[in-house]
Amino acid sequence: MNETEEFVYRVPGSTAGSRPGAHRGSSRGSGMSFAAHARLFDQPDPRRLDLRASITDVRGEWLVRTYLQPASITVHVLIDMSTSMRFGQPGKLNVATQFLQSLGISAHAYGDAISMLAFDEQFREDLYMPPRRGRAIGSLMADTLNNAIPATPVQGKSSSQKSTISAFQTAVNQIEGTNGLVFLLSDFHWPLNTVDSTLDKLSNTTLVPIVIWDKTEVVPPAAGQLLFARDLESQQRRQLWISEHKREQWLENVQSQRQNLIDLFAKRNSKPFFIESEFNAERLSRYFMEHAS
Amino acid sequence: MNLPELFQLDFGLPWVLLLLPLALTPLFERQRDSIGIPSLVWLPADTLGQTLRKVGTCVAAVCLATLIIALAQPGTSKNYIERIGRGAELSVLMDRSASMDAEVRRHQLKPGEQARPSVSKNQVVKEALSWLVNTRPDNRYALTLFNVSAIPVAPFSDDEALILAGLAASGIGRGPNKTNMGLALVSAIEQFDGRSYSGSRAILLVSDGGARLDDTTQQQIRAGLTRNNISLYFIYIQSSANSPDLETVGPDAEDVVEEIALHQFFQQLGTEYRVFQANDPESMKEAVQEIDQQQNLPLAYLEQIPRVDYSRWFYIAAAICCLVLAVLTTIRVHRL
Incomplete structure (x- = not known):
């Protein structure tokens, strides 16, 4: 991706934030969307006098128009950095950094603050970025992510997955109760039922799960080959002879995992955004156009 | 195996x-033996792959x-192969000096017995030996003629045609009238050197005369015969009435007559020695037959193979x- 493209995003409903921004806010102020009439006495701003409304007012008060002020929001980015995210060409984390750069530009245009919370097998304090505004924040985050030292894998088979889940919980706890927009970047190679309760803590926010999969893991290798596979995280091994039948099964399994994710997030009124190998800002814009209301 | x-x-x-x-x-699994995959969740289970692995x-x-x-x-x-040697290894050492072209002495005609055409000694020997070769093709033969020096005609081989041809060729021309029997014997003994012992061994010395052997040659012959375990058969063809009888005993017979000296030397050898005095074709044939009987025992022996x-x-x-x-x-x- 030579030139970072920005994308459009919206959050449904209005935001309570007092800081002026680009999203529909719930506080009065200077804005374009009409909220209500108020007495001149209450809102002493003669510039906004509404003569027509004042004439028709029963009580004969001078009425002033009040507007809703667009508010800015905070965008939180939760990034799964576990070993499986380092898989593929150019790598899923690379897709994540492309996204961060694009988000940086977009958020700056909206005047929103972005924060980054990364976790692998533990919550990565060193990569934590509190909400900030600025043109270069996205690039800064992308660089931080690119230069991040991979965590030393936790030994043991299921323990690494467990610790990833608990690290995810820690990360969610940091932003529990906030509102705004939350991007959750992961390949979701987790036991999905265990994250269900954690996701409850994000119910105030607009959750956008971004499922990053690599093309090579989604599309099985050609038939008539022998695959010695090893789970990058748990180091479990599985050998299989790829036949046409096995390929179909593989594709079916991918499809069912996709459906599971859709079902999981449908309960939280959000829909996962699937990325395969390359981040496309235009597709993400379209996603927001279609879903945010 | x-x-x-x-x-x-x-x-x-x-x-x-x-x-x-x-x-x-190979029983320890290495990381690079397999391909890292983010999740095994959607990999179908397979037993064939596991078996192949x-x-x-x-x-x-x-x-x-x-x-x-x-x-x-x-x-x-330590490999031994039991082999059964059939037949013997016979090295025929045949005198081819001028005297062999003379006629064989006939025994005294008995009354009523008809005189037969005369045959040369060479002819007689040739016939008798050809008969031996023809009846016992199992034996391996070598043929050496000798006069002034040994003339190796045929080395040891299973090919009897070669020997027969050699025998046939021995009748051509005339030989010189000198013989060097010591040299011939040593050369015949050397033929056995380096051969594996696969059957009884014998040198068939056919001559009509004797030779005085010097000490060195005697020692060589004695050592050679013992080393290679060779029996010696001496077919002495009496040429004329003047040919001495080998059994003649006298105080100075040994010194005077070459043949007797040779015979005595042979008798003193540690190895087996037999003498046959042939004075006509029949006795020659008998001698050869007797040799054949003695040498036709099968011999089982173990051969160490490399x-x-x-x-x-x-x-x-x-x-x-x-x-x-x-x-x-x-x-x-x-x-x-």
């Missing part, structure tokens, strides 16, 4: 076997093991294993 032989395996470089534990290395691991271990064993040079060194090296078979096994591994490698996915 039968079983008892296998148990007697020995190794040329036994210390190489210390490397055998290396053959277990196990086969591959075993084949790799076997391959290493066979290679190490092959490097240790396995083989069997060390048999089996490393080739292990290399072949390893190569086959490598082939299997190569096939597995080519059908393997190397990258997603």
Whole structure:
């Protein structure tokens, strides 16, 4: 991706934030969307006098128009950095950094603050970025992510997955109760039922799960080959002879995992955004156009 | 390669076997043997793949093991093969001096017996020997003629035609009238040197005269006959009435008559010695027949065969294993 493209995003409903921004806010102020009439006495701003409304007012008060002020929001980015995210060409984390750069530009245009919370097998304090505004924040985050030292894998088979889940919980706890927009970047190679309760803590926010999969893991290798596979995280091994039948099964399994994710997030009124190998800002814009209301 | 032989395996470089534990290395899984995949969740389960992987691991271990064993040079060194020697090895040492062209002396005609055409001694000997060769083709013959020096005509071989041709050729022309029997005997003994002992051995010395042998030659002959375990048959053809009888005993017979001196020397040898005095074709034939009877015993003997090296078979096994591994490698996915 030579030139970072920005994308459009919206959050449904209005935001309570007092800081002026680009999203529909719930506080009065200077804005374009009409909220209500108020007495001149209450809102002493003669510039906004509404003569027509004042004439028709029963009580004969001078009425002033009040507007809703667009508010800015905070965008939180939760990034799964576990070993499986380092898989593929150019790598899923690379897709994540492309996204961060694009988000940086977009958020700056909206005047929103972005924060980054990364976790692998533990919550990565060193990569934590509190909400900030600025043109270069996205690039800064992308660089931080690119230069991040991979965590030393936790030994043991299921323990690494467990610790990833608990690290995810820690990360969610940091932003529990906030509102705004939350991007959750992961390949979701987790036991999905265990994250269900954690996701409850994000119910105030607009959750956008971004499922990053690599093309090579989604599309099985050609038939008539022998695959010695090893789970990058748990180091479990599985050998299989790829036949046409096995390929179909593989594709079916991918499809069912996709459906599971859709079902999981449908309960939280959000829909996962699937990325395969390359981040496309235009597709993400379209996603927001279609879903945010 | 039968079983008892296998148990007697020995190794040329036994210390190489210390490397055998290396053959277990394929049993330890390495990371780069498999491809890292983010999640096994959507990989279908498969038993065929697992079987192939196990086969591959075993084949790799076997391959290493066979290679190490092959490097240790396995083989069997104490191998004996029982052979049964049929027939003897007869080296015919035939006088081809001028005197052999003379007619054989006939015994005194008995009353009523008809005179037969005269035959030369060479002719008689040739016929008798040809008969021997023809009746006992199992024997191996060598033919050496001698006069001034030994003339090796045919080395030991199973090809009787060669000997017969040699015998036939011995009648052509005339020989010089000098003989050097010592040289001829030594040369005949040397024919046995380096040959494996596969049947009784004999030198058939056919001559019509004697020779005085010097001490060196005598010693050589005695040592040679003992070393190669050769029996000596001396067919003495009496040429004329003047030919001395070998059994003549006298105080100075040994010194005066060459033939008797030779006979006495032969008698003193440690090895078997027989003399046949032939004075006509019939007695010649009888002599040859007697020799034939004595030399026709089958002889069983163990022959040690050189060390048999089996490393080739292990290399072949390893190569086959490598082939299997190569096939597995080519059908393997190397990258997603």
